[in-house]
Amino acid sequence: MTIRADVVVIGGGIVGAACAYYLCASGLEVHLVERRFPASGTSRACDGLILLWDKTPGAELALGQASAALWTELTESLNADFEYARNGTILLAEGDEGLVAGGSKAEAMRAIGVRAEVLDRSGLRSLEPNLAPNLAGGVFFPDDAQVDARRATLALLSAAQQEGLTLHANTEVIAIRRTTSGNRRVSGVVTGAGEIATSTIVCAAGVWSNDVARLAGIELPIRPRKGHILVTAGVPGLICHPLLEGGYVSTVQSAAEDLQVALVAEMTAGGTLLLGSSRQFAGFDRSVSLAVLQAIATRAVRFLPSLAKVGVIRSYAGLRPWSPDHLPLIGPLAAIPGFYLATGHEGAGIGLAPITGRLIGDWILGADLPPVAAQVCPDRFDYQLSEGSGQN
Amino acid sequence: VAATELAVVGAGPAGLAAAVTAARAGVHVTLVDEYPRPGGQYLKGTSSPVTATEKQGRALLRDLAELDVELRTETLVWGIEGLRLALHAPHSLDWLEARTLVLATGARELVIPFPGWTLPGVMTLGAAQILAKEHGIPAGRRVLLAGSGPLLLPVANELVRLGAEVVAVLEASHLGQWFRHAPATWGNWDRLREGWHYLSSLRQARVPYRLGRTVIRALGSPPAPAKGRAERRGELQAAVVARLDRQGHPVPGSEKTVDIDALCLGFGFLPNVELAQLAGCAHEFDTARGGWVPRVDERMETTVPDLFVAGETAGVGGAGSAMMEGRIAGLTVAQRLGYISESELARELTGLAKRYRRLRRFGAMLNTLFAPRPGLDATIADETPICRCEEVSAEEVRAAVARGVVELDALKTWTRVGQGACQGRTCGPVLARLIARETGRSVAEVGVFHARPPLKPVPLGDLALEMCE
Numbered sequence: 042m043t044i045r046a047d048v049v050v051i052g053g054g055i056v057g058a059a060c061a062y063y064l065c066a067s068g069l070e071v072h073l074v075e076r077r078f079p080a081s082g083t084s085r086a087c088d089g090l091i092l093l094w095d096k097t098p099g100a101e102l103a104l105g106q107a108s109a110a111l112w113t114e115l116t117e118s119l120n121a122d123f124e125y126a127r128n129g130t131i132l133l134a135e136g137d138e139g140l141v142a143g144g145s146k147a148e149a150m151r152a153i154g155v156r157a158e159v160l161d162r163s164g165l166r167s168l169e170p171n172l173a174p175n176l177a178g179g180v181f182f183p184d185d186a187q188v189d190a191r192r193a194t195l196a197l198l199s200a201a202q203q204e205g206l207t208l209h210a211n212t213e214v215i216a217i218r219r220t221t222s223g224n225r226r227v228s229g230v231v232t233g234a235g236e237i238a239t240s241t242i243v244c245a246a247g248v249w250s251n252d253v254a255r256l257a258g259i260e261l262p263i264r265p266r267k268g269h270i271l272v273t274a275g276v277p278g279l280i281c282h283p284l285l286e287g288g289y290v291s292t293v294q295s296a297a298e299d300l301q302v303a304l305v306a307e308m309t310a311g312g313t314l315l316l317g318s319s320r321q322f323a324g325f326d327r328s329v330s331l332a333v334l335q336a337i338a339t340r341a342v343r344f345l346p347s348l349a350k351v352g353v354i355r356s357y358a359g360l361r362p363w364s365p366d367h368l369p370l371i372g373p374l375a376a377i378p379g380f381y382l383a384t385g386h387e388g389a390g391i392g393l394a395p396i397t398g399r400l401i402g403d404w405i406l407g408a409d410l411p412p413v414a415a416q417v418c419p420d421r422f423d424y425q426l427s428e429g430s431g432q433n
Numbered sequence: 434v435a436a437t438e439l440a441v442v443g444a445g446p447a448g449l450a451a452a453v454t455a456a457r458a459g460v461h462v463t464l465v466d467e468y469p470r471p472g473g474q475y476l477k478g479t480s481s482p483v484t485a486t487e488k489q490g491r492a493l494l495r496d497l498a499e500l501d502v503e504l505r506t507e508t509l510v511w512g513i514e515g516l517r518l519a520l521h522a523p524h525s526l527d528w529l530e531a532r533t534l535v536l537a538t539g540a541r542e543l544v545i546p547f548p549g550w551t552l553p554g555v556m557t558l559g560a561a562q563i564l565a566k567e568h569g570i571p572a573g574r575r576v577l578l579a580g581s582g583p584l585l586l587p588v589a590n591e592l593v594r595l596g597a598e599v600v601a602v603l604e605a606s607h608l609g610q611w612f613r614h615a616p617a618t619w620g621n622w623d624r625l626r627e628g629w630h631y632l633s634s635l636r637q638a639r640v641p642y643r644l645g646r647t648v649i650r651a652l653g654s655p656p657a658p659a660k661g662r663a664e665r666r667g668e669l670q671a672a673v674v675a676r677l678d679r680q681g682h683p684v685p686g687s688e689k690t691v692d693i694d695a696l697c698l699g700f701g702f703l704p705n706v707e708l709a710q711l712a713g714c715a716h717e718f719d720t721a722r723g724g725w726v727p728r729v730d731e732r733m734e735t736t737v738p739d740l741f742v743a744g745e746t747a748g749v750g751g752a753g754s755a756m757m758e759g760r761i762a763g764l765t766v767a768q769r770l771g772y773i774s775e776s777e778l779a780r781e782l783t784g785l786a787k788r789y790r791r792l793r794r795f796g797a798m799l800n801t802l803f804a805p806r807p808g809l810d811a812t813i814a815d816e817t818p819i820c821r822c823e824e825v826s827a828e829e830v831r832a833a834v835a836r837g838v839v840e841l842d843a844l845k846t847w848t849r850v851g852q853g854a855c856q857g858r859t860c861g862p863v864l865a866r867l868i869a870r871e872t873g874r875s876v877a878e879v880g881v882f883h884a885r886p887p888l889k890p891v892p893l894g895d896l897a898l899e900m901c902e
Contacts, residue, residue, distance in 0.1 A: 078843035085846050191846045210837055274854055274890060311823065311849060316893075329886050331512045331519050335526075338896035349894025354854050355885050 046072040046207070048241045048405060049230045051214055051253050053077075054084040055190060056383050056390055057245035058197035059398030064243075065204035067402055072207045072237050073198075074214055074230060076249075080194040083247050083390065086327075086359025088270065088307045088315050089193070090283055091186040091392040092130060093155050094146065095290050100368055100416035102153065104396050107411070111395035112186060121196035124189035124310040130283045131160070131169065132180040133304075133344060139287040140177040147180045156183050171279050173346050187283055187307060190391045197394075209234060217242065217256040219377070227257065227379035243381045243401055248325075248362040250384040257380050260425040261370070265360035266387060267323045269333045270315050271341070274352045277312035279345070286344065289318070293388065294367065298322050300333065304340040313354070316341045318388075322363075329358050361387045369393060370419040371400050376426055381405065382419045437463040437503065439766050440518055440531035442510050442708060445473020446752040447744025448537035449493040450759025451766070456500040458767035463503040463529060465510060465520065467889075471497060473539060474559065475752045478566035484627045486753045493756070505529075512886035513712045516739060521891050526898045533739045533766045536709050537759060540702035540723065540745035543862055544580075545805055546819060546827075547812040549651030550698070554669030558588045558699030571597035573695025577672055579603040579648045580699040582803040583751075586631035588697060589640060599640045600691055605677060605700070606803050607645040617798035620791045624753070648672045649683050649812045651696055672696055681806025700805045702749045703862050707884035709746065713737055718877035720804055721797035722748030724862065725881055732782070733762040739769065750796030757789045810870045819867070820860040822853020830864060834871040840880045841865050854890060857882040 048064050050057050053075030064071045075081070091109055096102040116125045134140040140159075147157035158181040165172060165179045202208060209232065218229035218236075229238045244253045248265045284306045292301035298321070305317040319333045334356050342349050364370060364385030373381050381404060383397050400417070403410050441452045444466035452464045464471065472494055475487075482488045497504070505520065512519035518529040542557045544550065554573065556564075558580065561572040571592050577600045578585050578592075589602045618625060635642055653667030676687035703724050706716060714727040714735040726748045727735045734741050741762040744755035761782060768778040813819070815828035825848045833847035841864055844850055850864060851857030857864075865879045872879075887896070 078838070078840070078846065080846045081843065195847065208837070211839065271893075271896075272852070273893065311852075313852075329512075331514060331886060334512075334886065335896055338893045342893055342897045349897070350892050352854070352890030352892055353887055353896055354890050355852070355856055356887070357885055 043236045043238050044072070046070050046237050046239045048072075048243060049074060049237050049239045050243045050245055051230070052245035052247060052249075053079040053194075053198070053208070053210065054082050054245065054247050054390070055080065055194045055197070055394040056247065056386065056397050057243070058194045058201065059394040060243050060245050060383050060401045061201040061206050061398075062197045063398035063402035064405065065201045065206045067406055069405070070205065071201070072209060072239075074209045074212050074232055074237070076213045078210050079198055080191045082249065083359045083361060084194050085191045086270070086357050087190055087268070087388070087391060088305060088317055089124070089188040089190040089391055090130065090305070090307060091188065092389075093184055094130075094132065094150055094157065094180075094182045095293060097367070098149065098153055100413050103413045104393055104417065105389070107413070108393045108396035109184065109186065111399060112188070115395060119196045119200050121192070121199060123192035123196045125186060127184070127186040128282050129181055129183040130185040130285060131165070132182065133172070133284055133286050134177045134179050135287065136177050143178070143180040143287060150182070157181070158183070168282065169280055169284070171345055171347055173344055176344070181282070185283070188391065189310065193391070214253060214256065217253070219257070224378045227377065240379050241381070241405055242379060243383055245383040247384060247390070248360040250362065250382065255427070257377050258427050259374065259377060260427070261382070261384070262365050262422055263385050264322060264363045265325055266363040267319070267321050267326070267358055267360055268317060268388065269319045269329060269337060269356060269358045270317045271334060271337055271353050271356045273314040273316065273348065274354050275312035276314055276348075276351055279314060279347070280306060280308050283307040284344065286340065292318070292320050300336070302333070302336045302340060304337070304344055306341065306345065325360065327358050327360060329356050362390070363387045365422070368417050369397065370417065371397050372404050372414060372418040374424070375420050376424055434528040434530050435463070436530045437461055438531070438770055439463070439533045439535065440465060440529050441535045441537060442518070443473065443537035443539055443744070443746070444471035444506075445537060445539050445744060445755070446475050446490050446493070447746070447755035447759035448473070448535065449490070449497060450756040451535040451537060451741075451743055451763040452502050453493050453496045453500060454760045454763030455766050456502045458764070458772040460767050460770055460772055463505060463531070464497075465505045465508050465518070465529070467507065467509050469506050471504065471506065474563070477563065483630070485623050486751075489756060490752060509889055509891070510708060511888050511891050513708060519886070521887070521895060524895060524898070526895060533741070533769060535741045535743055535759070535762045535766065536712070536746055537742070537744045537755070538705040538708055538746045540704050540749055541858060543700040543703050543805070544698050544859070545700050545809050545812065545866075546817050546863060547649050547651070548814050548817050549653060551818055551821060552651050552653040552667065552669045554694055555651055555696045555698065558584050558697050561697040562588050562591060565591040565595055569595065571595040572697055573693065574598060575600055575693045576695040576697060577601055577603070577648065577691060577693045578697045579605070580701075581605040581805055582699065582701040583628065583799060584699055586628065586635065590631050590634055593635070593638045593640060599638070600693055601641045601643055602635065603646040603648065603674065604642065604644050605647040605681065605805060605809060607679060608802060609679065611802060614798040614802055617794040621795040624751070624795060645677045646674055647677060647809065647812070648696065648698070649675045649688070652690070669694060669696060677806070678808065679806075681808030682811050701800070701803055702745060704746050704749060706746060707858070707888050709735065709742055710881070710884040711886065711888065712740055714740065714742070719748065721800050722750075723800050732765040733758055734765065741765065748796070749800055750793060754789065754792035754796050757785060757792060761785060761789070807866070807870060810866050813863070813867060819863060820848075820850040820853065822855050823849035825850045827867065830867055831871060834868055839868065839872050839874060841868060841882055842880055844868065845882070851882050
């Protein structure tokens, strides 16, 4: 039996959920197809930070600011607790050199309207008394926030379902159909459970987007960038703000193939501490590397000495969808009419999910687009087409 | 990096047998165990052995002391990469590079929860057994035992010996079809004698052994206000007992309340397969072996070459078959490393084959006969806490299932189950049963939680130590 939909979203992570939410809110008939279950990929193997200061001024920061505002809106409109907390974050400086760099970062951010407060040694200690006493200081960014990524994904999906979303979990996409004549627009999605006829497809499959894009006949430049997180036993109150070490941004922006580690510490509502972060290109292998766990533990104890006696209860590794220019791919692809991308967010998918959903909605409905839309449009890259693919 | 020809993880009956057998053939063996002394749960304490199997186990401990086996006690295997074990002892980390591996990590108890099961005074049969055997302390003054399987009997006897009043032993199974399984008991005289010995001493002590009954609710005293924030939880005062129908559903109207101060529970054993999972061994679901077990060939080798499993890890079967499997694995390792020839190995294995098959058959019979019936999950009322670490109730689990969750792994996304300190070891199997019941799928289809390092909590300060490379 063939069903019909205005839009089929492929991928039930946070980005797919946000796309579905904004598309449903504008009255479209939307179906979401997820290979396993909601948030079964990267959206449950990550932290939940919504950061502004790590974004490069320009398109990236503009997206971040727009999305942060949407997150605040969503705390009202979603009517679900997804542990949103706007506690701000602290960028840690180990030595004086780091503090100088932090100072200029703070200045640059303030210049474009992001609040930032430089902390000296004692200022840092008064905000976070459990930090190592020999740290030079830091920068406090009061506008940053955090969510529980899994809960946020489920909250977006639930709200979308109330607006009419049809969710197909445990359903794999086998083929993407395109018309034979004319511009060869997409015409349907074939799944293990049947076929959905549609003229619009949104690929929000994160790191697995290429598997979907190949079905449509195109090759994407997305690569999996692996990250590890350690979870500690409950230490409620040990830190009051998410903490990031100064070297964090350089590990994000580095194109190095090998392992990069910088401390990220985030307290969950349950009282456990999430400790990251690592970045490495290691294919699609999601197994946990013991050496990486050790490297993160070493950084964590350096900054938070009282963690030394706290047990690590588990760990996980996730894959970030890396894009070559550190900007996501959001919007239509000229080569395949009706095929939209919402992917390539690397480690910023949680923060940027709402703006991604909003932009996809604007594109599909033909609404006025903000200037940033052009900068994240997928057509900034050249693509390899495989003409044989894209079933009829 | 320390190196060894054979690393054995777990020094219970199976691990001891593997280590002793291989060492005797000349293999350099390192035996790793979390506890301060080898022996596992089975050979804990110093009480004189009752059964032939226990005597055999004690003999292995003596052999171990005489052989040149490197013993690493109080050592946790927290991760594995290839055949390299990541070890943690207090304030030290080490790699152990092994040419061959035998995982003999034992089993844990299954507890099917009901309202009140987290009250102080409620414990597992195993915990009651350790209290009794190691410390000479009975679980309480008026004790009720409930659950399923052979362990109920020795624990009840132990409690009687220590002077506790054992109100009753409730076996959930009806054992109604036992005669169908009678052929499997043939030849297992020692085990039958053991069972008979326990049953008759319970009868002498006038302890009733009731079939087809279980506890459906534990009642506590009202919570007492205490100093500080949290009020003290009430203590166990009574249990509500009900008759069960053939499918394990409590029969309405059959409830009786019994005053007690301790309740010991155990619904059989589940293999500890987390390390084997982490090592990448393929697993299969087999009720006759106690649930999820690594797939093995007749020489106990898993799908990962040179990696063997033995004992309860390979399938719940009791100490007798565990020692046999340890021996089979130990001999195969000795052959693999060139200490004995293939023909010697074949001869030894042929000699063991008949007895092993007999023990295995008996173990499978017990696992099938005492397997908790699906109806028992009906005792998991909505308010029952299922995940103790994260305080998730059965109601939340059922709500997630109603929203479309059909597998265990997905439930972790919808609720916080399995994310606490025990990593779902306790709640995972119960949750699998519950999802299966609510969705009409089989427990096997519902799947498992994935094991991740560290397998048990390791302090961050210790993780930050240099690994000796």
